[in-house]
Amino acid sequence: QLWNNYFHLAVAFLTQESLQLENFSSAKRAKILNKYGDMRRQIGFEIRDMWYNLGQHKIKFIPEMVGPILEMTLIPETELRKATIPIFFDMMQCEFHSTRSFQMFENEIITKLDHEVEGGRGDEQYKVLFDKILLxxxxxxxxxxxxxxxxxxxxxRLMERLLDYRTIMHDENKENRMSCTVNVL
Known part of the structure; x- marks a missing residue:
């Protein structure tokens, strides 16, 4: 329970609105980075290190931690993404060694990804990094x-369709929206 609380608290800190530097003007962002650095990256690296330190206990956190880890990896900071996306492979591996499949992980990440992309998170760069790193x-x-x-x-493929769907929902062309909806389904 203590580790569970640690991960949830760290991810909540990392994803809080006031730390999302991309939402600030470039001058304000530069000032914050100069004074404090990117705390998201620092905390993300800590989360990654703590995950790997769990050893054989990691399986106890799958699938519950898939959503919070996904939230963290979706933050638009390249180095943070590169450092934390591999946690997903580790989760797959842990579940596979325990059950000979990674079905729980797969179901959870698909469900959570749908929710996160619908909520405005995720982008083309994330899709490319996810593909490259996990493959x-x-x-x-x-x-x-x-x-x-x-x-x-x-x-x-799901991410491509969800990102297209999110974009097309603002399109005036009803036919485009319908076509995209069919693709997602």
Whole structure:
């Protein structure tokens, strides 16, 4: 319970509105970065390190931590994304070693991703990094190469459709919206 609280608190800190530097003017952003650095990156790296320090206890946090970790990886900060997206592969691996599948992880990330993208998070850069990083990890793994690649491709296709859907919802053309809705379904 203590570790669960730690992760949730750290992710809540990291995702709070007042730390989302991309929402500030460039002058204000530069001033904050100069004075404090990007605290999101620092906390994200701490979360990553703590995750890996859990050792064999990680399985106890799957699928519950998929959503909070996803929230963290969706923050539009490239180095933070590169450092934390690999946690997903570790989650896949942990569940696979325990159950010979990563079905709980897969279901959870798909559900949470839908919610997060609908809420305005996620972008093309995230989709590209997610694809590149997870495929790289999966292809190196003896048992997860095939099923992992299938999963990554599925999630990337879903992300493409969700991002298109989010964009097209502001389109005046009713036919475009309907076509996009059909693609998501």
């Amino acid at each position: 790289e990890h999966c292809r190196k793994h003896k048992y997860l190469a095939k099923s992992g690649e299938t999963f990554v491709k599925l999630v990337v």
